[in-house]
Amino acid sequence: GNGGSHEKCRRRWDLCDSPILRYKNFVAWDRAIMHLEKAFGFVCAPHQWISRMDSADKMIVCERGDLVMVFNFHPTNSYTDYKVGTLMKGPYKIVLSSDEEVFGGWKNVTKESDVSFSGDKGGHDRRPNSMLVYAPSRTVVVYAPAEECDKDADLKSWGIPGLAVKGLGPYYAR
Numbered sequence: 507g508n509g510g511s512h513e514k515c516r517r518r519w520d521l522c523d524s525p526i527l528r529y530k531n532f533v534a535w536d537r538a539i540m541h542l543e544k545a546f547g548f549v550c551a552p553h554q555w556i557s558r559m560d561s562a563d564k565m566i567v568c569e570r571g572d573l574v575m576v577f578n579f580h581p582t583n584s585y586t587d588y589k590v591g592t593l594m595k596g597p598y599k600i601v602l603s604s605d606e607e608v609f610g611g612w613k614n615v616t617k618e619s620d621v622s623f624s625g626d627k628g629g630h631d632r633r634p635n636s637m638l639v640y641a642p643s644r645t646v647v648v649y650a651p652a653e654e655c656d657k658d659a660d661l662k663s664w665g666i667p668g669l670a671v672k673g674l675g676p677y678y679a680r
Contacts (some may be wrong), residue, residue: 531610536667538609542602545608546650549664550575557591557631565641567631569593573601574649578641584614587639591633594651596625598637599670601644601650605642615640620657623649
């Protein structure tokens with residue numbers, strides 16, 4: 507091994523500054539998810555529901571507060587018109603996508619697409635409403651009520667690119 511050395515057993519915070527490594531993408535994602543929590547308070551939301559866990563498709567769909575999160579863990583399969591059960595009728599918009607370029611994604615699903623997803627496709631997965639979404643492989647896409655989203659939100663100046671919220675919530679202080 508390494509002769510009992512602790513040289514490699516430490517956190518290297520400088521790695522995210524390297525332009526050739528992808529740690530900067532993870533740091534950007536971490537920052538965006540923290541600010542998504544500040545805007546929506548989804549971590550401690552009383553409404554938490556897992557509507558789908560499909561091991562064949564490698565998909566998980568869950569609701570936390572007003573947000574609908576669609577996880578596709580499949581390494582190769584992307585799904586078009588994937589039916590997702592929702593509590594509210596919508597419309598929904600993309601508020602955060604791991605497929606954004608800033609997070610190291612391929613930009614197949616981004617907040618800039620400004621597409622509304624209607625939740626009026628009938629019930630699905632024990633939910634009263636549903637919508638059809640595109641789920642690229644190895645991504646998570648977070649949908650929020652359309653009135654809470656703003657694809658043109660200028661959060662880059664705040665150091666939070668890739669997030670499409672109207673406000674950062676009551677807990678954020680500049």
